[in-house]
Amino acid sequence: MSYVYDPENIFARILRGEIPNKTVLETAHTLAFHDIRPQAPVHVLVIPKGAYVTFDHFAAEASAEELVDFHRTAAEVCRLLGISPGDGAAGYRTLSNAGENGHQEVPHFHLHIFAGRPLGPMLAR
Ligand code: 5GP
Numbered sequence: 386m387s388y389v390y391d392p393e394n395i396f397a398r399i400l401r402g403e404i405p406n407k408t409v410l411e412t413a414h415t416l417a418f419h420d421i422r423p424q425a426p427v428h429v430l431v432i433p434k435g436a437y438v439t440f441d442h443f444a445a446e447a448s449a450e451e452l453v454d455f456h457r458t459a460a461e462v463c464r465l466l467g468i469s470p471g472d473g474a475a476g477y478r479t480l481s482n483a484g485e486n487g488h489q490e491v492p493h494f495h496l497h498i499f500a501g502r503p504l505g506p507m508l509a510r
Contacts, residue, residue: 386441386442386445386446388438390436390438391492392436396493397436400416400432409429409465410461412458414450414451414454415432415433415451416431416432417432426500427466427477428497428498429497429498431495431496433494435447438493438494439483439494440494440496443455443494455496468498475500477498477499478498479498479499480496481494481495
């Protein structure tokens, strides 16, 4: 695997504090914030603070501490936003785009969390 991370991507700039964001939750290794162009009533992005380009890059190379922190933060975001079926809510969708076919715009790994309305079938046909 050979990923080259672009330190000037927009999420790297958010992590450096160069661009503001509407933070939902921040931990030692993870940041969750509202998407600037929400595609659902709830649209939050969860990103690791480390320099990972895609899901598979993060999953293969992040430390155990980073991996656990990322997932526990995403779970806490679901709890905080009141969207978890485990709390009796109507649920949500997570999505991560990678590369050209995945239509990834920002080359820093991020998990989208969509909620707040019925989200329809998984992919447009
Ligand atoms: P992708 O297509 O890479 O999966 O998604 C990138 C997401 O980042 C898009 O949903 C887009 O609206 C969001 N985004 C792009 N620039 C900014 C920004 O400056 N701030 C925030 N909060 N979201 C952004």
